[in-house]
Amino acid sequence: MTLLYHTPLSPEAQSELGIAPPAPLAMADQVRFSELDALCHVNNAVYLQWFERLRVKYTQICGLSRNLGGETGPRIVIRSGTIHYIQEMLMDEKYVVTCGCAAFRNTSFTLHQELWSDGQKRATFDCVLVLLRQDGSGRYPIPEAVRDRFMRVDGAQPEA
């Protein structure tokens, strides 16, 4: 089967790769030489780059676009995260990173992310993101359309 890189994978494509249950967003990539450390496996910090890359894509798709010099929209800040390393990643391995919203409040939300390779879950990352006003004046409420999407597409629940 040809693996489609750098492109959102359909639920069917995710299922064929053994990713269960399918995630709202999933994209494939491949381990590079520069990501290995002196122990010849992917360095623990590189996982955070992979997860972040998909979060950037996810917030763009949700309409919370991370502004790189732009003027409007919230500033999206990572507040905390918990990573579990299940099995190491090696040179040239193909992998899929997933992202979906697990829960949300007025100005923050929780994402659940997974890393899959060769039909195995290799790592998970759960993090809390906070929306801030670009001018630093305080929190930025999650827009109604985004809250709807979190519930409808991702099955996320609002928290008190």
Add this chain to the structure above:
Amino acid sequence: MTLLYHTPLSPEAQSELGIAPPAPLAMADQVRFSELDALCHVNNAVYLQWFERLRVKYTQICGLSRNLGGETGPRIVIRSGTIHYIQEMLMDEKYVVTCGCAAFRNTSFTLHQELWSDGQKRATFDCVLVLLRQDGSGRYPIPEAVRDRFMRVDGAQPEA
């Protein structure tokens, strides 16, 4: 005050820098241009590199030396970690990373790490490390001398 980089800081030096309480191991460094991302602050994945660097030093000091091609001693693997981002880090800022053992079991232990800059706690990282035999045959028990050190120097407690 001249900040001593790349050298373990005494409890007194840590106190002068506002680090309270002092940690079993603390070393200073400075933010570099290559650590900034497109948002002009230190990227969230870079924090894990900083914390890892001090963990490598810490396990060397403890006598659990991470072997880079060597034959003896355990293989030290990170199992999980939780990071809290408290305040962003900017270009050229000086910082101190700390490390100490919070608790341990037979073949694993928990480290508590902090990032300090300008008298403020900027981030914390709590992680679980596991010791494995180099030949892959299973877990590697924490040596008695290391357990003693965890209790005596770091004030860590054994867990059931």
Add this chain to the structure above:
Amino acid sequence: MTLLYHTPLSPEAQSELGIAPPAPLAMADQVRFSELDALCHVNNAVYLQWFERLRVKYTQICGLSRNLGGETGPRIVIRSGTIHYIQEMLMDEKYVVTCGCAAFRNTSFTLHQELWSDGQKRATFDCVLVLLRQDGSGRYPIPEAVRDRFMRVDGAQPEA
């Protein structure tokens, strides 16, 4: 047109992408968030990671496989390199990196590499690689089959 990532591109596929002349080896990838620096373009050091990644693949294909812990074969060392930055790379841009042998001597060879994106040459890198014996006892001669391949496939010339 669907761009095939992480896979050697045929001369025809290279031509369709505007890469002229086609290179002995060419593979596609996409700019990631973590590769941008504080100026919001791909950092100058990241180009060297991209070029290195394709060199590793190239030496594997040539049968000069970079050994990561293995026992046989030469150690491949980069001696020098010259990079030209022609046009900056931005977030999410798709690109192709190429690699081919330009010339060779008894124990060293010169590679010419290019970076293409959106039909434009964005950067070039010319470097000299040296083969060393794994035991550090001196230079390692380029095997006859590899020399033949350099001439036959890449059109490279032996130098005095």
Add this chain to the structure above:
Amino acid sequence: MTLLYHTPLSPEAQSELGIAPPAPLAMADQVRFSELDALCHVNNAVYLQWFERLRVKYTQICGLSRNLGGETGPRIVIRSGTIHYIQEMLMDEKYVVTCGCAAFRNTSFTLHQELWSDGQKRATFDCVLVLLRQDGSGRYPIPEAVRDRFMRVDGAQPEA
């Protein structure tokens, strides 16, 4: 001798470290775990980060400050560079990176950089930087005070 990190080293301090001749700017640092690759030495791309870090400092000292979001001053772009790798760098090694202007034209200049460790020259990097107007309207002439400094402090020569 205590090595002073992250601070410009005097010509005398450079001489004591075996750096000959002393450079207009030199700063010390130490190899980190995250800079090693799967071959257990510093990766070839990391050298460019080290050199870049000192160039940023150098242009700040020269008054050509790299603007990170600021409004005035030129945009400084690297046009090309040639690196020579002389001897590999290993874990925890202390090193000094140098920077000085070798020659200049109206809107561009050449920097010569060296990497020293343990009294040995480990690598050199020669690069051409170009000044551009922030609004993209063309080249930005090197200010008279900077040209004077290039000649007076660095001994650089103007080129036709």
